[in-house]
Amino acid sequence: MWAFGRASGFASMLLLSASVLLGILTRSGRPLVQLPRVSVSLLHRNVSLMAVVFLIFHVGALLLDSYAQLHVTDVFVPFLGSYRPFWQGLGTVALDLLAAVVVTGLLRHRIGQRTFKLVHWLSYAMWPVAIAHSVGNGTDGTSAPVVAAVVVVSVAVVAAVAWRLSAGFLETARLRQLHGQWRRP
Amino acid sequence: MSADSRREAAARLHIDWTRCDGRGLCAELLPEALSRDDWGFPLAAPGRLAVDADKSNVPLKHSELGAAADAVKLCPVLALRLARP
Numbered sequence: 704m705w706a707f708g709r710a711s712g713f714a715s716m717l718l719l720s721a722s723v724l725l726g727i728l729t730r731s732g733r734p735l736v737q738l739p740r741v742s743v744s745l746l747h748r749n750v751s752l753m754a755v756v757f758l759i760f761h762v763g764a765l766l767l768d769s770y771a772q773l774h775v776t777d778v779f780v781p782f783l784g785s786y787r788p789f790w791q792g793l794g795t796v797a798l799d800l801l802a803a804v805v806v807t808g809l810l811r812h813r814i815g816q817r818t819f820k821l822v823h824w825l826s827y828a829m830w831p832v833a834i835a836h837s838v839g840n841g842t843d844g845t846s847a848p849v850v851a852a853v854v855v856v857s858v859a860v861v862a863a864v865a866w867r868l869s870a871g872f873l874e875t876a877r878l879r880q881l882h883g884q885w886r887r888p
Numbered sequence: 889m890s891a892d893s894r895r896e897a898a899a900r901l902h903i904d905w906t907r908c909d910g911r912g913l914c915a916e917l918l919p920e921a922l923s924r925d926d927w928g929f930p931l932a933a934p935g936r937l938a939v940d941a942d943k944s945n946v947p948l949k950h951s952e953l954g955a956a957a958d959a960v961k962l963c964p965v966l967a968l969r970l971a972r973p
C-alpha cells in the first residue's frame with residue numbers, strides 16, 4: 704500500500720501538470736499541431752479526470768496503510784496530520800482545491816460560466832501547492848528522478864503561464880490587435 | 889442550403905454573440921454549417937442563410953444534430969444553444 708500510494712501520487716502530479724498545460728493550450732484556442740481544438744479540450748478534461756483517479760488511489764492507499772497514519776479528517780482539514788503535518792497539509796489544500804475545480808467543471812452547464820471560471824482559476828493556486836506537497840512530503844521527494852520530473856514540469860508550466868500572459872497568446876491575437884477592439888459579426 | 893431546405897432545417901444553432909469568444913470549436917465540429925471569419929468568430933457557411941437572415945441562428949440539417957449537441961456541450965464559454973427551427 705505504501706509503495707502504491709507513493710507511485711500513484713507521483714502519477715497524479717504528472718497528470719495534473721499535463722492537465723494545466725493542456726488547459727492553457729485550450730484557452731489559447733489553438734490546435735495542437737494535428738490535434739483539433741475539440742480534441743485538445745477533451746484531452747484536457749480526460750487527463751484531469753485521470754489525475755483525479757490516481758489521486759483517489761493515492762489518498763485511498765495511504766488511508767489504508769498503517770505506516771502512513773493518515774486519518775479521514777486529514778483528507779478535508781489541512782495541517783493536522785501526524786507525519787510532516789505542514790507538507791501533508793499542502794496535499795490536503797491541493798486536494799480540496801482540485802475537488803472544487805473538478806466538481807464545478809463537471810457541472811459547468813448547471814452553474815453557469817461565471818462561477819465555473821472563477822473556481823477554475825483556483826487551478827493556478829492548486830498546482831504549485833500540489834508540487835510543493837510532492838517534494839516536501841514524498842518519501843523520495845528529493846531523490847534525483849522525482850526532482851528531475853518536478854523541474855521538467857515546472858519549467859513547462861511556468862513557460863506556459865508566461866505564454867498565457869503574453870500579448871500573442873490567443874490564436875487570433877494578431878488580427879485582434881491590428882484592428883483595435885475587434886468587431887463581432 | 890436552398891430556400892426550401894432552409895424551411896426543413898432540423899434545428900437552429902443559436903450563437904450568443906455577447907459570450908462567444910471565437911475559439912473555433914463549433915466550426916471544427918460543424919465544418920459544413922460554420923466557417924470562421926478572420927477574427928475566429930463562427931459564421932454560417934456560404935449559402936446557409938438568406939442574405940437578410942438572422943446570423944445568430946444557423947439552420948442545421950438532421951445529420952448535424954449530434955455534432956451540434958457536442959458543440960453546445962463543448963463551447964468553452966457556453967455561447968451556444970440549440971433552438972427549434
Ligand code: SF4
Binds near residue numbers: 914928964967
Ligand atoms: S465554440 Fe463557442 S466560443 Fe468558440 S467560436 Fe463557437 S460559439 Fe464561439
